[in-house]
Amino acid sequence: MPSASPAVRLGAALLGLAIAGTAAAAEHPDFTGVWGNYRAPGAAAPQRGAPQAPLPLRAEAKAKVDAYHALVDSRGDTPGGWCLGTGMPGSMLGSGGYPMEIVQHESLILVVFEAHAEIRRIYLGERADEGDLFPDRNGYSFGRWEGNKLIVETTHLKEAVDQGRYPHSENAKVVEEYSLVVNDDGTKVLTSNMTMTDPDFYTQTITAEKKWQLQPGVRLLPYECNEPTWEEHLERLRQGQGEAVSSR
Amino acid sequence: MSPKIRMRMLLAVAIGLVPFAASAHHSAVRFDLTIRDNMVTGIVKEFAPANPHTKIVLTVTDEKGTRDIEYEGHSRNNYYRGGWREGMVKVGDKITLNAAPTRDGSDGGYALGVIAADGTKF
Numbered sequence: 372m373p374s375a376s377p378a379v380r381l382g383a384a385l386l387g388l389a390i391a392g393t394a395a396a397a398e399h400p401d402f403t404g405v406w407g408n409y410r411a412p413g414a415a416a417p418q419r420g421a422p423q424a425p426l427p428l429r430a431e432a433k434a435k436v437d438a439y440h441a442l443v444d445s446r447g448d449t450p451g452g453w454c455l456g457t458g459m460p461g462s463m464l465g466s467g468g469y470p471m472e473i474v475q476h477e478s479l480i481l482v483v484f485e486a487h488a489e490i491r492r493i494y495l496g497e498r499a500d501e502g503d504l505f506p507d508r509n510g511y512s513f514g515r516w517e518g519n520k521l522i523v524e525t526t527h528l529k530e531a532v533d534q535g536r537y538p539h540s541e542n543a544k545v546v547e548e549y550s551l552v553v554n555d556d557g558t559k560v561l562t563s564n565m566t567m568t569d570p571d572f573y574t575q576t577i578t579a580e581k582k583w584q585l586q587p588g589v590r591l592l593p594y595e596c597n598e599p600t601w602e603e604h605l606e607r608l609r610q611g612q613g614e615a616v617s618s619r
Numbered sequence: 620m621s622p623k624i625r626m627r628m629l630l631a632v633a634i635g636l637v638p639f640a641a642s643a644h645h646s647a648v649r650f651d652l653t654i655r656d657n658m659v660t661g662i663v664k665e666f667a668p669a670n671p672h673t674k675i676v677l678t679v680t681d682e683k684g685t686r687d688i689e690y691e692g693h694s695r696n697n698y699y700r701g702g703w704r705e706g707m708v709k710v711g712d713k714i715t716l717n718a719a720p721t722r723d724g725s726d727g728g729y730a731l732g733v734i735a736a737d738g739t740k741f
Contacts (some may be wrong), residue, residue, distance in 0.1 A: 451671055
């Protein structure tokens with residue numbers, strides 16, 4: 372039997388690698404798609420403003436959070452009202468009721484929230500060097516697969532007293548465990564169990580569960596928020612009113 | 620979009636929108652959102668769908684006279700998911716808002732829903 376040429380052997384080897392890579396990717400659940408808040412069949416709509424259990428905040432942290440609310444609550448100001456993304460963990464726990472889209476790659480999972488076109492990147496490949504990281508509202512997220520579960524650890528967060536439910540310090544660490552199930556009615560449900568550890572702000576570990584359901588046929592819409600302010604600024608410039616509207 | 624999905628999106632509007640309705644210029648805290656059946660009819664002077672909120676100016680005539688009143692509304696995205704489409708509301712149209720009134724009784728409100736001139740509700 373004649374032996375294969377080097378080119379043929381190389382092609383076969385590359386094909387083998389490609390097949391192996393595909394198989395490895397297929398071993399993990401695929402979270403790709405547009406997701407909305409999950410509601411169990413027949414369940415009542417959640418009530419806004421329902422009382423929530425007090426948080427186990429340390430005294431200094433509570434003072435910071437209380438000062439923030441004293442400043443903005445009577446005005447109704449929120450980060451979202453100022454076209455600012457929610458940040459972790461609020462982005463992943465609700466994002467204002469708007470859908471989110473997940474695009475899953477082998478070494479990166481992109482989470483695109485419709486609200487404020489906020490983007491969260493979950494890296495699965497090589498962890499970034501510490502010197503290349505800096506604090507951000509969504510922090511730095513690094514994930515790994517454990518069987519069918521995706522474990523995501525988020526650090527390098529900015530202190531955020533403006534988080535709607537779980538304010539935190541810059542030293543907060545969020546660990547999420549994601550799993551995908553298919554309900555009897557065929558609905559794909561993505562569940563995240565979150566644990567936030569933040570000794571600077573809390574006397575106890577914070578836990579929360581969030582469920583999303585796949586929304587076939589739904590597409591994310593553009594969410595440009597600052598355009599009216601920009602247009603207003605341009606109009607004032609056209610009218611010779613100079614810097615009457617300042618950037619923010 | 621299937622009716623089931625559209626209904627889910629509408630419900631998302633109902634429960635999730637308002638936190639994004641506050642802006643640098645306006646704030647949902649000004650409105651009494653517990654009042655959900657205050658219907659206001661007027662002539663459209665401006666309809667500017669935007670995120671995080673939509674600006675609606677109607678020329679309204681009531682017992683106080685005729686004047687232009689500015690209303691704040693849901694985000695453009697949520698109006699879209701509720702059935703609004705580009706060109707559906709035009710200057711000069713007679714439309715009706717389901718507008719949560721201001722807490723202090725001044726002119727204005729938060730447009731929880733809109734009935735366009737052709738009867739389309741969103």
